[in-house]
Amino acid sequence: MATQEDVMVASNERFCGVRRYGPVVAAGLSAWLLAINGWAQSVLVPAPKPPPSLAGEPGPVETGSAADGADTGGASLAGLGLSLVQNPFQWGPLRLRPHPTYSVTYGDGLQSQPGQAHKSVIQTLGLGTGIDWGRVWRLDYTPTLMFYSDKHFKDSVDHAVNLVGGTSYEDWNFGFSQGVSFSSDPNVQTAQQTDRQSYSTSLSAGYQMDGKNSLQLGAAQGLNFTSGAGLQNSQTWSGNAGLNHQWEPNLGTGVNVSCSYATTDATSGAGGGSDSLSEQLNGQLTWRVLRRINLSLSGGLEIMQFLNSSQSSLITPVMSASLAYQPFEVTTFFLSANRSVTPSLYLNQVSKGTSVSAGVSQRLLGKLMANVSTGFSTTGYQASRAGTVSGRKDDNSFFSAGLSTGFLKRGSASLSYSASRNASNNAGFGYNSTQIGLLLSYAY
Secondary structure, X not given: OOOOOOHHHHHHHHHHHHHHOHHHHHXXXXXXXXXXXXXXXXXXXXXXXXXXXXXXXXXXXXXXXXXXXXXOOOOOHHXXXXXXXXXXXXXXXXXXXXXXXXXXXXXXXXXXXXXXEEEEEEEEEEEEEEEEEOOOEEEEEEEEXXXXXXXXXXXXXXXXXXXXXXXXXXXXXXXEEEXXXXXXXXXXXXXXXXXXXXXEEEEEEEEEOOOOEEEEEEEEEEEEEEOOOOEEEEEEEEEEXXXXXXXXXXXXXXXXXXXXXXXXXXXXXXXXXXEEEEEEEEEXXXXXXXXXXXXXXXXXXXXXXXXXXXXXXXXXXXXEEEEEXXXXXXXXXXXXXXXXXXXXXXXXXXXXXXXXXXXXXXXXXXXXEEEEEEEEEEEEEEEOOOOOOOOOEEEEEEEEEEEEEEXXXXXXXXXXXXXXXXXXXXXXXXXXXXXXXXXXXXXX
């Protein structure tokens, strides 16, 4: 884990980062949030990820050199944490960044239908390639081949395409992101392997009013499609505006207002969906304490009105929180919580979810990184149209542990173990699953 910089230096870099690199990061996060909006968690547990950065923001930007062919103008992809080390696949400002991966996982409790759990060895081969144009744009395409040993599941090829970029002009910065994904994985909500497609687009703009105040604007579109009886497609359009104030180098607050319009329809194309209009007001706080504790809080209220239904409006407190504590350079503890409302995969239903997770990341012997995490979530389903039968509730708990290391400068290997349990008041949707996996990757 990188050594933390001096508080004042970090503050100055934060100010510059917001102006120059913020739009790229914001656009990427917006696309990711839209991509998962309304989609249930996959039963397949990925390899453990590192904890949130203690700094709570992208690290220092690597400026590159003439030998690296770096383009020093405009916003930078380094704000996304992308390495700018010398790459043999480079022609002028164009860089090709292959990042192949291979994983093998053994898991039980995988559901092919509600109430039908199986064991399977799952092999995945990812053939991802990124293309950087200068230091402003990145296009990435990753096809992932998935092979199941149990024939209750069908082999599949998932696809993910992402385009992220940004630029700045005087005190303004601008960001753009476009994401497309196709997947077919065992799914918690449907209790079966489910085909899904998502398309996300986001635009962002930020204006640094002075040394303490900044304005953030954004617009986004999310289109989500699935297949299966009783399920629904959803389309969402949203806009937001926020005002931030930096009280001191380590303390910032903000307020954000957003509005979204969502429409849903049956996957069969027979209609019967519902439309909704949502307004949300959030207050935000970021606080870095004694250089070792980073706290981020966001909380507010969301009002969801169902436009073509007599169903009563849904008023829900929403929040997100993250806490990172780094007592030593090699040790980080983290805690996060979230509460949100999203369209369900099921026709004329929305899901209200609350989750809490905690963990620790520890570097061992200078070369190994160990991660342990645990968490709990509860998801309730509520009808968005009169006459729809709802009331399902799921309680999910998990534990995961992983050990990773690097090799050959660009390679990494990780071992992971996870155990999860989903208890549902609907028969057939509960499960217990244990998974053990190995992941190998190599990236430029």
